[in-house]
Structure formats: C-alpha cells, structure tokens
Amino acid sequence: MTRVVAQGTFDILHPGHVHYLQDAADMGDELHVIVARSVNVTHKQPPVVPDEQRREMVGALKPVDEAHLGHPEDIFVPIERIEPDIIALGYDQHHDDEQLEAALSARGLDCDICRASPLEAEAADRLLSTGRIIDRIVDERS
Numbered sequence: 001m002t003r004v005v006a007q008g009t010f011d012i013l014h015p016g017h018v019h020y021l022q023d024a025a026d027m028g029d030e031l032h033v034i035v036a037r038s039v040n041v042t043h044k045q046p047p048v049v050p051d052e053q054r055r056e057m058v059g060a061l062k063p064v065d066e067a068h069l070g071h072p073e074d075i076f077v078p079i080e081r082i083e084p085d086i087i088a089l090g091y092d093q094h095h096d097d098e099q100l101e102a103a104l105s106a107r108g109l110d111c112d113i114c115r116a117s118p119l120e121a122e123a124a125d126r127l128l129s130t131g132r133i134i135d136r137i138v139d140e141r142s
C-alpha cells in the first residue's frame with residue numbers, strides 16, 4: 001500500500017488543482033492532502049477562503065482519500081502522523097526537493113519526493129490559476 005501526500009493552498013479550486021491531485025493519486029494507492037494554513041501562506045497573497053472551508057472542498061474531490069488542515073507551526077507534524085511513502089510536489093512549488101529531503105531525513109522521515117506535471121491551458125479562456133481567477137473577478141466586477 002503506497003501512501004501519497006500532496007499539499008498546497010487550494011484557495012479557489014480549478015482544473016489545475018484536480019490535475020495535480022489526480023497525478024499525485026496515480027503515484028500510489030491512497031492520497032492524503034495537507035491544506036496550508038492561511039498564516040503560513042507568506043510567499044503570495046493570503047487565501048480568500050477560510051482554512052476549514054478549503055480543507056472541506058479539497059476533501060470532496062474524487063482523487064482525494066483524506067484532506068487535513070496543516071499544522072500552524074511545524075510542517076513535519078502532519079507528515080509524522082500520515083507516514084507517506086511519497087510526497088508529490090506541484091510542478092511550480094517553490095520547495096527545493098533536496099532541501100526538503102534533507103529536512104525530512106533529519107526528522108527520521110523516509111519518503112520519496114516526486115514532482116507532478118503541469119496542466120497547460122489549451123484554450124485562452126481556461127483559468128488554471130487561482131491568481132488569474134481573482135484578477136478576472138477584480139477586472140470584470142469592479
């Protein structure tokens with residue numbers, strides 16, 4: 001039984017998220033998703049949708065077996081609980097694969113790091129980014 005962990009903010013859901021989660025689910029038998037706490041989303045604008053509501057929506061997606069809210073301070077606490085065999089990083093996630101692997105083994109956690117593939121927009125009207133959806137809302141509704 002291969003357990004996979006995916007993670008991210010998942011503020012306003014779009015097909016890029018579904019693609020990532022299906023890719024991650026295809027890497028193993030059971031997919032757990034860690035949904036980042038708003039307080040930890042410091043590398044971009046904080047999410048609009050509350051933490052628990054983002055977890056609820058991710059948990060309702062077909063590829064997902066269980067969605068967990070992330071730990072507020074220590075990102076390795078949920079990993080210790082879930083004990084994944086694979087951590088699937090998103091195609092554009094800023095985490096450094098080697099640094100993450102080193103930090104995991106320093107905590108005694110042994111799992112492989114894999115990268116998921118991107119879903120490219122094949123039509124100009126596809127909105128495959130939360131940031132682009134928000135920009136569209138601001139442009140068209142203000």
Ligand SMILES: Cc1cc2nc3c(=O)[nH]c(=O)nc-3n(C[C@H](O)[C@H](O)[C@H](O)COP(=O)(O)O)c2cc1C
Nearest residue numbers: 007008009010034036037040041070071074075078
């Ligand atoms: C292995 C791993 C575990 C994570 N665990 C948590 C966590 O427990 N709590 C949390 O708020 N964020 C957690 N994160 C998410 C990061 O804090 C970061 O916000 C997230 O990678 C942002 O992704 P995005 O920009 O693609 O949405 C984790 C990330 C990784 C790679």
Ligand SMILES: Nc1ncnc2c1ncn2[C@@H]1O[C@H](COP(=O)(O)OP(=O)(O)OP(=O)(O)O)[C@@H](O)[C@H]1O
Nearest residue numbers: 008009010016020090091092118119128129130131
């Ligand atoms: N078009 C896409 N194709 C594949 N994976 C995607 C796509 N968009 C987002 N993801 C993945 O989904 C996960 C969560 O992404 P995130 O919540 O940051 O969404 P986002 O749409 O990229 O947000 P933003 O536009 O604010 O940067 C990440 O692992 C990211 O790589």
